[in-house]
Amino acid sequence: MHTSDMNTHFDPFVIPFTLGVIYLFAVVVWRYVKWFAELPEADRRAFRHALFTVRSLKAVREVVEEALLHKSILRVNPLLWYMHLSFALGWFLLIVIGKFETSAYLKEAFNPPHVHVFFRYFYPEEPFRFHRGFNYAFLMDAVLLFILSGVALAWFKRLRASWLGMKKTTKHTRGDRMALAALWVVFPARLLAESATCGIHQTGDFLTHSTGMALAGMVGPDALRMMELPAWWIYSLALGMFFVAMPYSRYMHIFTEVPHIFLRHYGIRGGDKPGSADNFQIQACSRCGVCIDPCQLQSAAAMNDVQSVYFLRDRRYGLLTDPVADNCLMCGRCETRCPVHIDLNRLRLNSRTARAEKAVPLTDDRYAYLRGEDRSEGTGKVGYFAGCMTLLSAPVMTAMQRIFDAAGEEVWWADKAGGVCCGRPLKLSGETDAARRLMDYNKALFEKHGITTLVTSCPICLKVFREDYHLEGIEVIHHSQYFLRLLEAGRLKLKASGATLTYHDPCELGRGLGIYDEPRAVLARLGTLAEPKQTKKHALCCGGSVANFVLNSQQENRIATDAAAVYAATGAETLVTACPQCKSTFRRNSALPVSDLAEAVAAALEVPASAHRIPAAAGRTAAPAAS
Amino acid sequence: MENTIAIIGGGVAGMQAALTLKELGMRPVILEREERLGGKLNTWDRLFPTWTPAREVLDPLLEAVRGAGIEVRLGAAVEGVSPDGRGVTLAGGERLAAEAVVVASGFDLFDARLKEEYGYGIYDNVITSADLETMFREKRVLTADGRVPRRVAILHCVGSRDEKVKQNHCSRVCCITGVKQAMEIRELYPECEVFNFYMDMRMFGPGYEEIYRQSQEEYKVVHIRGRISEVSPTLDGRLQMKTEDTLIGRPMKMEADMLVLLVGMCPARSNRSLAVSGNLSLGDSGFFAAADAFRGNTRCGENGRIFFAGTATAPKNVGESLNEGTAAAWQAYRSVKGGASW
Numbered sequence: 020m021h022t023s024d025m026n027t028h029f030d031p032f033v034i035p036f037t038l039g040v041i042y043l044f045a046v047v048v049w050r051y052v053k054w055f056a057e058l059p060e061a062d063r064r065a066f067r068h069a070l071f072t073v074r075s076l077k078a079v080r081e082v083v084e085e086a087l088l089h090k091s092i093l094r095v096n097p098l099l100w101y102m103h104l105s106f107a108l109g110w111f112l113l114i115v116i117g118k119f120e121t122s123a124y125l126k127e128a129f130n131p132p133h134v135h136v137f138f139r140y141f142y143p144e145e146p147f148r149f150h151r152g153f154n155y156a157f158l159m160d161a162v163l164l165f166i167l168s169g170v171a172l173a174w175f176k177r178l179r180a181s182w183l184g185m186k187k188t189t190k191h192t193r194g195d196r197m198a199l200a201a202l203w204v205v206f207p208a209r210l211l212a213e214s215a216t217c218g219i220h221q222t223g224d225f226l227t228h229s230t231g232m233a234l235a236g237m238v239g240p241d242a243l244r245m246m247e248l249p250a251w252w253i254y255s256l257a258l259g260m261f262f263v264a265m266p267y268s269r270y271m272h273i274f275t276e277v278p279h280i281f282l283r284h285y286g287i288r289g290g291d292k293p294g295s296a297d298n299f300q301i302q303a304c305s306r307c308g309v310c311i312d313p314c315q316l317q318s319a320a321a322m323n324d325v326q327s328v329y330f331l332r333d334r335r336y337g338l339l340t341d342p343v344a345d346n347c348l349m350c351g352r353c354e355t356r357c358p359v360h361i362d363l364n365r366l367r368l369n370s371r372t373a374r375a376e377k378a379v380p381l382t383d384d385r386y387a388y389l390r391g392e393d394r395s396e397g398t399g400k401v402g403y404f405a406g407c408m409t410l411l412s413a414p415v416m417t418a419m420q421r422i423f424d425a426a427g428e429e430v431w432w433a434d435k436a437g438g439v440c441c442g443r444p445l446k447l448s449g450e451t452d453a454a455r456r457l458m459d460y461n462k463a464l465f466e467k468h469g470i471t472t473l474v475t476s477c478p479i480c481l482k483v484f485r486e487d488y489h490l491e492g493i494e495v496i497h498h499s500q501y502f503l504r505l506l507e508a509g510r511l512k513l514k515a516s517g518a519t520l521t522y523h524d525p526c527e528l529g530r531g532l533g534i535y536d537e538p539r540a541v542l543a544r545l546g547t548l549a550e551p552k553q554t555k556k557h558a559l560c561c562g563g564s565v566a567n568f569v570l571n572s573q574q575e576n577r578i579a580t581d582a583a584a585v586y587a588a589t590g591a592e593t594l595v596t597a598c599p600q601c602k603s604t605f606r607r608n609s610a611l612p613v614s615d616l617a618e619a620v621a622a623a624l625e626v627p628a629s630a631h632r633i634p635a636a637a638g639r640t641a642a643p644a645a646s
Numbered sequence: 647m648e649n650t651i652a653i654i655g656g657g658v659a660g661m662q663a664a665l666t667l668k669e670l671g672m673r674p675v676i677l678e679r680e681e682r683l684g685g686k687l688n689t690w691d692r693l694f695p696t697w698t699p700a701r702e703v704l705d706p707l708l709e710a711v712r713g714a715g716i717e718v719r720l721g722a723a724v725e726g727v728s729p730d731g732r733g734v735t736l737a738g739g740e741r742l743a744a745e746a747v748v749v750a751s752g753f754d755l756f757d758a759r760l761k762e763e764y765g766y767g768i769y770d771n772v773i774t775s776a777d778l779e780t781m782f783r784e785k786r787v788l789t790a791d792g793r794v795p796r797r798v799a800i801l802h803c804v805g806s807r808d809e810k811v812k813q814n815h816c817s818r819v820c821c822i823t824g825v826k827q828a829m830e831i832r833e834l835y836p837e838c839e840v841f842n843f844y845m846d847m848r849m850f851g852p853g854y855e856e857i858y859r860q861s862q863e864e865y866k867v868v869h870i871r872g873r874i875s876e877v878s879p880t881l882d883g884r885l886q887m888k889t890e891d892t893l894i895g896r897p898m899k900m901e902a903d904m905l906v907l908l909v910g911m912c913p914a915r916s917n918r919s920l921a922v923s924g925n926l927s928l929g930d931s932g933f934f935a936a937a938d939a940f941r942g943n944t945r946c947g948e949n950g951r952i953f954f955a956g957t958a959t960a961p962k963n964v965g966e967s968l969n970e971g972t973a974a975a976w977q978a979y980r981s982v983k984g985g986a987s988w
Contacts, residue, residue: 410763410876410878411762411763411875411876412762412763413762413763413764413765413768413769413877413878414762414767414768415762416878417768435878436878437888571809572809572810572812576812603762603810606760606762607760607810607811607812608812
């Protein structure tokens with residue numbers, strides 16, 4: 020038993036730690052209660068309903084797997100994973116085992132947190148005096164060593180991010196630097212303090228005993244006695260400082276990841292406009308920086324302050340500026356890698372709404388000219404919506420016509436003579452309410468003409484049709500899916516050219532809607548498919564995204580040239596894509612010829628289009644094959 | 647061989663440079679990628695601002711080159727140039743030693759298919775200004791199904807001043823070409839209406855502005871400030887164009903029998919390999935960057951032996967290209983024979 024008060028386990032050096040803990044928990048609890056209370060009623064109801072379901076168990080499992088074990092980072096980079104694991108799991112174990120050790124030794128279930136944190140100071144003799152079948156001291160030493168190895172890696176990462184497999188590491192805020200400085204001191208300070216105590220009392224296990232004896236040998240018993248208390252003070256001060264800085268630093272994610280995981284499992288994700296649910300997501304970001312490397316704005320256009328990690332940081336501290344909010348391709352490459360599954364695209368998008376609505380007020384007469392407008396042509400159960408970018412690509416329009424003719428499909432052409440925008444570009448600019456008016460117009464148009472299937476060549480349109488239109492009784496499909504159906508039904512016959520083709524996954528089609536296989540299945544009937552190095556959910560963005568309002572043409576071209584080189588490296592003869600915007604961007608930046616899937620299919624049609632071009636009603640049935 | 651000067655390109659600038667060098671007692675060798683001399687001038691019909699047949703400019707040059715006994719190698723594409731100007735490498739690997747090099751490699755026409763919204767190569771009656779020159783030469787300006795057009799639209803700046811196709815520069819000569827072609831159509835078919843759609847009219851040369859005025863007052867060509875945004879075919883085989891008349895601020899649609907795309911000048915595809923091999927700089931536009939814009943616009947650097955003539959450095963008209971041929975020849979001569987640059 021140490022000389023300090025044995026009943027209350029008190030020494031003045033515990034005060035900084037204790038104050039820090041109280042402050043931290045007060046802030047965290049206050050924030051969570053406030054955010055939860057500010058959730059829409061529907062979300063709170065959903066929360067109550069989901070609480071006692073299997074979803075909670077799944078959430079608990081993910082908390083263990085992600086918050087403690089960081090499994091997602093393991094997939095990205097094992098060394099980085101070890102660093103995070105040592106902090107998260109190590110600290111967690113230090114608290115849990117420390118608590119058991121203390122309770123077992125004191126034979127009481129509850130005691131203030133500082134008792135187990137500073138246990139070695141109050142009970143330096145414990146390892147020898149305490150007879151038990153369980154060697155806590157060994158475990159505590161092992162865990163401390165585990166954490167210290169992580170600290171060493173963290174120091175190392177600051178020096179050379181690339182050695183931990185990251186090309187770029189995150190830049191910090193002031194709160195981060197305070198917390199980080201404290202965090203770096205905490206565990207070495209604990210080692211020093213425990214070593215001093217163990218050195219004086221000749222106790223401790225493999226780590227603290229060895230370092231304690233070494234220390235005693237180095238400075239002598241008197242000096243060791245003199246430095247013991249200051250060492251514990253440093254440890255306590257570092258902890259206190261860390262806890263106070265924590266709510267204002269990236270380390271807030273340590274706690275917030277837990278409610279974030281639960282809310283995600285309950286389907287509470289926030290929406291098109293900023294809301295309270297966003298707080299949990301924004302603060303769940305650990306600023307690990309995994310989102311930086313996949314960002315092509317960084318790799319191809321040398322922009323280093325707009326990535327999701329910085330966007331979230333700025334938004335968290337109310338420092339978000341338009342150039343950051345607007346400078347994103349919304350390609351989703353970072354989102355697929357985010358270990359915490361933050362809805363990075365949605366958050367970026369809804370951060371644009373407040374400003375956009377202020378900038379362009381939505382007056383009653385805006386789009387009034389659309390009332391009663393109907394420029395569609397033809398009749399049929401299948402509707403075709405080209406979208407504005409497809410309308411600008413005459414070869415795709417011609418190809419679609421030929422394919423419809425070859426399949427004998429009767430088509431209602433929604434916008435051949437000019438239509439109304441699908442609304443997605445407006446939505447991407449933050450004008451969600453204005454976009455809604457265009458959506459309502461198109462929705463009414465589709466419903467009026469009684470179509471059951473709506474085909475579009477544009478993944479941008481497709482995404483908004485599927486996610487925001489809520490079309491009852493109308494199935495919306497991409498032209499790649501439509502082609503595959505025609506092929507499978509034997510309504511189209513293609514002649515394989517045997518050429519080697521490579522395929523670019525448009526962001527909105529692939530990561531946006533999960534359509535990866537159908538375009539490939541169609542291409543497989545045309546030639547040999549050569550996959551690029553980055554493909555499917557890791558596919559590169561063409562750079563021509565309609566979601567970015569900052570890039571100039573040169574910067575777009577740089578991104579596109581970079582990406583085009585990856586496709587050229589496959590050795591393919593043609594780059595095929597399935598989005599008019601990607602095609603247009605690549606065409607001016609690709610060494611390979613670029614075509615849309617529709618063009619590739621139309622070019623391979625076995626039967627001349629005119630053979631099928633006879634609408635039954637026209638009565639021109641004579642010998643079509645002769646043409 | 648002593649006094650050999652390699653001239654890359656046998657268009658007007660290259661031929662003029664060769665003639666000047668020959669007169670100065672040097673041994674110019676013209677290396678022409680195509681199977682005949684004359685470059686783009688071979689394909690033009692009549693030249694602005696005087697309606698002079700292109701042949702009247704080209705034939706005397708060809709005659710002079712032949713008469714002077716200048717060595718010409720046809721079908722000789724140059725792939726590389728030595729940074730010190732002491733020779734070039736031809737396709738196939740053959741090296742030609744020289745004492746200086748004149749780069750007169752010209753320009754490429756913009757590939758109008760890159761502007762898909764205009765449907766070139768898809769819709770029959772969308773043609774380029776170069777196609778129209780060919781039609782003029784053949785004296786047959788007709789639609790694809792052989793009809794005389796009743797209305798022709800001419801669209802300026804296709805592949806010029808257009809970031810979307812990486813052509814930020816102005817090609818300069820298309821404005822006056824568009825006015826010339828509009829007037830020629832009106833001459834050919836007085837009943838045919840002609841509309842020119844432009845962003846700006848840049849009438850930079852002597853007499854150009856006067857012709858522009860004449861086109862409106864005498865030839866009744868209608869000039870509309872607005873770029874055509876998209877073109878689609880109509881059921882009766884015509885073309886429908888969407889645009890905006892930006893002077894009155896209203897969107898408009900127009901049908902026409904024929905659309906002529908005034909294609910701009912692009913840096914030649916060979917510029918990149920020549921620049922890399924010869925350590926020459928390219929400007930942002932992709933044309934060669936000369937030493938400076940005033941006293942050094944035919945030189946590559948202070949003491950280099952590589953010189954530029956004609957549209958290798960920027961869009962130019964025929965007269966300007968000819969002058970640069972002479973200027974580059976003199977610079978090349980002085981670099982070999984000694985004497986500081988002027």
